């Protein structure tokens with residue numbers, strides 16, 4: 001039997017793909033997705049009506065999805081409105097969900113009102129008319145036990161329910177209102193408010209047309225699966241209606257207007273000339289050697305021994321690996337240090353540009369470094385270029401001893417993420433900084449904190465033997481005084497009995513910092529922005545907004561700005577009270593006071609990033625198993641909240657759980673867009689974890705990428721990889737709120753169109769075996785080399801930025817949000833104290 005065919009009208013919700021997945025798995029349906037403003041069906045076109053009717057003939061039914069905005073706004077509902085207006089001869093069964101449901105109610109004459117307080121991520125018992133005697137015909141709730149479902153809405157259909165007396169209510173609520181004869185109420189939620197009960201219409205049926213709708217979200221991970229039977233009932237009713245009406249779906253020419261899943265980045269066969277020319281070095285061999293890592297040697301020590309004085313650095317540091325009181329799962333097992341970054345090939349991309357810059361350093365002294373620009377053609381994006389570069393270099397010989405054999409390491413900004421979801425960044429940004437900078441790392445160190453090993457690794461061509469280089473690196477490490485007994489070389493004033501843990505001590509406050517100017521967000525202004533967010537939420541435009549603000553720190557340049565000090569020259573701390581601590585010293589200081597599983601120190605593409613991020617964004621293995629760990633719900637450690645149990649009591653409340661749930665549902669949607677229906681699960685929901693200075697509530701969402709049928713075709717031209725997921729899920733949902741696109745547009749406005757830049761972006765790697773791990777750039781500091789303030793006295797100052805914020809919902813308080821932002825800011829800001 002052929003699969004039922006359903007057209008899903010997508011109103012740009014961050015839950016749409018979850019609905020599509022549910023329809024697909026529940027009804028075994030082929031679901032085609034069409035945006036409500038699809039240019040293929042333009043209501044302004046003279047042929048619109050015929051084209052719409054023609055398109056609809058191919059489907060057994062339509063589902064009008066949820067979304068931001070109001071059913072009264074043409075732009076927000078788009079094509080939905082035209083579905084309700086179909087003439088009798090073109091009718092087909094339709095189900096409206098949330099915004100789609102509200103739009104149906106409005107088409108029947110209902111008005112829209114704002115809820116007293118929006119209900120987002122709130123789980124409620126749905127009171128439906130399964131037991132009303134006359135209701136079997138057309139009642140999609142028939143024979144379904146009472147169930148709980150998640151709500152995401154600020155608006156509500158008003159059919160006059162507020163005017164009905166307590167006495168009349170029991171009978172009234174299941175009848176068509178006299179003034180709205182087309183509306184048959186099927187479900188309600190009665191929400192206790194301050195001193196009264198708010199009656200919220202949760203489901204309806206059109207009394208004469210095959211239109212049904214409900215307000216709740218059946219696809220949410222927290223909605224009872226028993227409620228899914230409503231959809232089965234709906235489809236059964238739809239089938240019966242079509243049979244009675246003699247409607248037949250036209251099976252011909254089912255060319256997909258828009259598939260429910262993104263095409264893979266490799267599905268467009270075009271190969272850029274540049275990529276083709278650079279396919280000469282694709283045959284990578286992997287050689288490594290493992291050493292025992294003495295317990296006292298830390299990641300920064302290794303960096304200083306091997307990378308001293310070098311300009312470019314990429315260090316992913318699980319700085320909390322040995323921290324007490326942090327759960328094993330969140331400590332971070334590995335750290336990765338890229339070596340010789342300045343000799344690595346590099347891609348740089350500025351959002352909005354139609355080109356990628358490829359920087360190829362010379363391989364010999366005689367050659368010059370080259371800087372080439374590659375045009376991005378047609379519908380291609382930077383992600384297509386990266387995927388095509390990586391694909392021929394992919395290996396099936398995945399080494400299980402290391403998470404990273406070599407491959408891409410780098411960062412992407414929040415603005416790159418905005419581009420990924422079609423949110424316009426500002427036309428003139430006043431700079432050409434990279435929004436994506438990925439280096440192709442062939443020499444690296446991987447530290448396994450669990451096994452206490454250090455692995456020296458090299459990706460090389462089949463003809464070359466890296467043995468000598470590896471031995472040299474091993475010798476440098478093992479022959480160092482530090483390795484043997486923890487002693488620093490060349491430091492005259494440190495006696496041998498005077499054990500020193502670090503080569504570079506964490507920065508100590510000096511008198512220098514009086515010239516440092518710190519500009520923290522104004523508390524009143526921040527509270528005002530929280531209220532603005534809540535106005536947008538109350539209007540139905542967003543369910544949750546991750547509001548952020550930036551603190552800037554202007555200070556004299558730490559000349560010469562470079563990474564770790566040259567240990568041979570002894571320049572390992574401020575040499576005098578007037579010298580500004582270097583970024584490396586700041587990093588060491590931050591990792592000491594706020595050790596985090598996703599710490600990083602990066603100097604690449606003109607940026608310096610110092611991060612103590614606790615949040616994993618996305619991890620994937622070579623077999624396409626992807627995992628995301630959205631974090632929402634933060635409480636600062638204090639005397640009053642010192643234990644996990646205390647934090648759990650604070651975080652397991654509806655407000656905090658709802659914030660997290662919303663992002664879980666959003667992340668499921670992002671993963672569904674590539675993994676496809678039925679391939680996303682939530683193995684961990686709302687778990688409180690302990691970090692160095694905060695407790696965080698975390699969920700884990702997993703997806704499985706489509707597996708290639710051809711087992712031999714690693715990176716086959718059609719195959720998906722972790723890059724597909726990365727491209728489909730930026731910017732991180734925990735930093736935007738939901739629905740993602742509308743929320744980002746609103747946040748741009750409220751945050752004053754100021755770039756978030758590296759903050760709210762991601763940092764991580766993807767290796768030749770297809771494995772990747774990316775963290776969200778939060779609890780971090782960054783600066784750009786070209787951002788210099790010229791002083792009157794001719795001196796120059798550098799500017800550091802720290803972003804911080806939190807999720808605003810209908811239940812937030814402005815003071816609470818301000819405190820949360822300040823709490824998160826405190827950690828990174830403390831390094832300037």
Ligand SMILES: C=C(O[C@@H]1C=C(C(=O)O)C=C[C@H]1O)C(=O)O
Nearest residue numbers: 632633634734778804805806807
């Ligand atoms: C916005 C920040 O953090 C984000 C917001 C969180 C929250 O609202 O609880 C928690 C972790 C991050 O996803 C930040 O650290 O600046």
Ligand SMILES: NC(=O)CC[C@H](N)C(=O)O
Nearest residue numbers: 066067098099154155540
């Ligand atoms: N989830 C939705 O579809 C929400 C609908 C509408 N924007 C509201 O907030 O009420």
